[in-house]
Amino acid sequence: MSTQIETLLKSNLTTTVVHNNIPVVEIDKVNVYSKGHHILKNVSTIIPKNKITVLLGPSGCGKTTLLKCLNRLTDLYPDLKVSGSIRIDGDNIFDAHKDITAIRQKMGLLLQRPYPLPMSIYDNIAYGLKLKGIRNKKIISAKVEKHLKEVALWDEVKDRLKTSAQRLSIGQQQRLCLARGLAVEPEIILADEPSSALDPISSRVIEEEFIKLKSGYTIILVTHILRQAKRLADNVIFMYYGEIIESGPAQQVFENPQSEILKEYLRVGH
Amino acid sequence: MLLSRKLTDNISSKWMVTCLTFCLLLPLAIGTGLVFKSTPLLSEHRLSELVFSKDWFPSDNRFGFWSFIVSSVWVTVLSLIISIPLCLLSAIYLTQYAPKWFLKFMRPVIDILAGIPSVVYGVWGLLIVVPLVGDKIAPFFGKESLGYSLLAGAIVLAVMSIPYILNMLLEVFRQMPVELGEASLALGATKWETIKHSFLRKGSTGIISAFGLGFSKALGETIAVLMVVGNVVQIPKSMFDSGYTLPGLIANNYGEMMSIPSYDSALMFGALLLFVIIVIINVIFRYIIYKSEAL
Ligand SMILES: Nc1ncnc2c1ncn2[C@@H]1O[C@H](COP(=O)(O)OP(=O)(O)OP(=O)(O)O)[C@@H](O)[C@H]1O
Numbered sequence: 001m002s003t004q005i006e007t008l009l010k011s012n013l014t015t016t017v018v019h020n021n022i023p024v025v026e027i028d029k030v031n032v033y034s035k036g037h038h039i040l041k042n043v044s045t046i047i048p049k050n051k052i053t054v055l056l057g058p059s060g061c062g063k064t065t066l067l068k069c070l071n072r073l074t075d076l077y078p079d080l081k082v083s084g085s086i087r088i089d090g091d092n093i094f095d096a097h098k099d100i101t102a103i104r105q106k107m108g109l110l111l112q113r114p115y116p117l118p119m120s121i122y123d124n125i126a127y128g129l130k131l132k133g134i135r136n137k138k139i140i141s142a143k144v145e146k147h148l149k150e151v152a153l154w155d156e157v158k159d160r161l162k163t164s165a166q167r168l169s170i171g172q173q174q175r176l177c178l179a180r181g182l183a184v185e186p187e188i189i190l191a192d193e194p195s196s197a198l199d200p201i202s203s204r205v206i207e208e209e210f211i212k213l214k215s216g217y218t219i220i221l222v223t224h225i226l227r228q229a230k231r232l233a234d235n236v237i238f239m240y241y242g243e244i245i246e247s248g249p250a251q252q253v254f255e256n257p258q259s260e261i262l263k264e265y266l267r268v269g270h
Numbered sequence: 271m272l273l274s275r276k277l278t279d280n281i282s283s284k285w286m287v288t289c290l291t292f293c294l295l296l297p298l299a300i301g302t303g304l305v306f307k308s309t310p311l312l313s314e315h316r317l318s319e320l321v322f323s324k325d326w327f328p329s330d331n332r333f334g335f336w337s338f339i340v341s342s343v344w345v346t347v348l349s350l351i352i353s354i355p356l357c358l359l360s361a362i363y364l365t366q367y368a369p370k371w372f373l374k375f376m377r378p379v380i381d382i383l384a385g386i387p388s389v390v391y392g393v394w395g396l397l398i399v400v401p402l403v404g405d406k407i408a409p410f411f412g413k414e415s416l417g418y419s420l421l422a423g424a425i426v427l428a429v430m431s432i433p434y435i436l437n438m439l440l441e442v443f444r445q446m447p448v449e450l451g452e453a454s455l456a457l458g459a460t461k462w463e464t465i466k467h468s469f470l471r472k473g474s475t476g477i478i479s480a481f482g483l484g485f486s487k488a489l490g491e492t493i494a495v496l497m498v499v500g501n502v503v504q505i506p507k508s509m510f511d512s513g514y515t516l517p518g519l520i521a522n523n524y525g526e527m528m529s530i531p532s533y534d535s536a537l538m539f540g541a542l543l544l545f546v547i548i549v550i551i552n553v554i555f556r557y558i559i560y561k562s563e564a565l
């Protein structure tokens with residue numbers, strides 16, 4: 001395990017030199033238990049800035065749980081006991097004095113199934129802005145337009161901004177959720193199988209979105225689609241039964257997997 | 271085998287239609303019955319006079335229901351003003367903040383409250399609420415009151431309707447999807463902001479229905495209110511005055527004073543009024559729900 005972390009750190013150091021990217025997220029010895037069930041086992045890794053890091057692993061290995069740890073949505077489940085530290089820009093998010101709402105606004109979250117808030121399209125995006133204390137209608141409207149354009153949804157919805165977001169198609173909803181997340185100006189985008197409920201074309205739209213967003217954001221993406229992972233990943237983390245088995249630059253992980261499990265996973269996934 | 275299953279399927283669906291029809295026809299039948307029974311009164315008096323006049327002198331053949339209508343609506347609205355915030359906050363606390371065992375413990379408590387007969391609430395109202403209003407609350411507001419008042423009725427009613435409304439609200443909040451909470455929190459909302467801006471909106475249909483049902487139930491409650499509102503025919507000027515509700519009027523007088531012509535018919539008309547008010551209130555609540563669902 002420790003050698004793995006060493007190699008990981010080393011690989012990260014080299015990328016630091018080459019791409020000049022500082023880590024934004026440092027995950028250190030995170031453990032999650034639920035009533036005796038050990039969900040995440042001593043997870044430590046570093047997620048570099050302005051890269052797409054793809055989380056791979058079979059169902060139930062703890063990918064969603066790890067994402068939820070990052071913005072402390074684990075707080076919602078009293079059964080989950082979380083320990084360890086996660087530093088985002090150097091701040092430990094488990095620190096009791098930290099303002100969790102500000103930390104969460106550093107991250108945009110895309111869930112497996114899009115979940116629009118029960119309000120209009122416009123208000124879905126204005127929601128986060130208002131929470132940030134922005135009251136000026138003009139600024140809000142401008143931002144709504146900007147972020148809807150950013151996700152290529154503006155033309156489809158500009159005439160019905162005041163209608164319910166729940167009436168959009170699933171693909172449109174997912175893009176709306178992305179826009180909603182971007183509107184709070186996060187640094188990190190957490191995406192949990194964002195295209196699993198989408199048709200191939202809509203999921204391509206989301207993928208292209210990610211590639212565009214990469215320059216401004218750090219993206220952590222969970223996906224089961226190996227080809228999607230290969231198209232998008234700069235960095236890969238492979239998990240199995242709550243542990244990180246392998247991680248590193250995408251090329252290295254995909255072309256030169258070390259562990260049998262990952263080899264198997266990559267072979268079957270083809 | 272297939273035949274018998276088909277048959278069962280057929281019968282059960284027919285049976286359901288029958289039950290449903292019965293449920294639909296019942297209010298219609300009651301409504302028609304009431305109209306029929308009140309025709310003697312309606313043929314003698316103008317409708318507007320019956321509804322809007324406050325002169326209630328049955329022996330002079332003058333029947334004005336306005337005082338009763340005002341008292342009924344006043345007591346009901348007042349009781350909702352008391353019970354709505356209580357129920358809403360309790361439901362939010364129990365489902366969102368309290369530990370799970372506490373909710374489990376409260377459920378049977380709420381059910382027991384719902385099962386207590388209204389006479390018992392009435393006695394409690396007589397012994398506790400009436401003196402409380404007369405000796406403490408009214409003087410606090412600088413008013414004089416015997417205690418037998420709309421406020422006493424409203425307090426008793428509020429306490430009685432809490433278990434019903436609360437049970438419905440608990441369901442609404444328990445069924446709140448986790449994803450909604452996650453989405454809202456992830457956008458940087460606090461727990462309270464999430465509840466206020468997302469959960470209340472998501473649950474608005476259920477919440478409004480709960481209040482609508484609470485309203486209908488409170489409007490029709492008879493005994494407990496009758497025991498504490500004083501039963502004085504007058505237009506109450508404040509919540510510390512006595513009043514006389516429609517159900518109270520019917521319960522107190524039905525089968526009595528048969529010597530007065532049309533009295534029987536007048537009481538039936540009172541029941542019809544109650545029925546109509548409940549229908550109107552339900553239509554209003556439906557409309558609000560329809561509006562809130564549009565978003
Ligand atoms: N709130 C919770 N309470 C208890 N156990 C949980 C909770 N959330 C997740 N788990 C358990 O943790 C394990 C990992 O779940 P998780 O959702 O993180 O898997 P995943 O890798 O995202 O799987 P998938 O690819 O199917 O989405 C599972 O065994 C799951 O049952």
Ligand SMILES: [Mg+2]
Nearest residue numbers: 063064065192
């Ligand atoms: Mg998952």
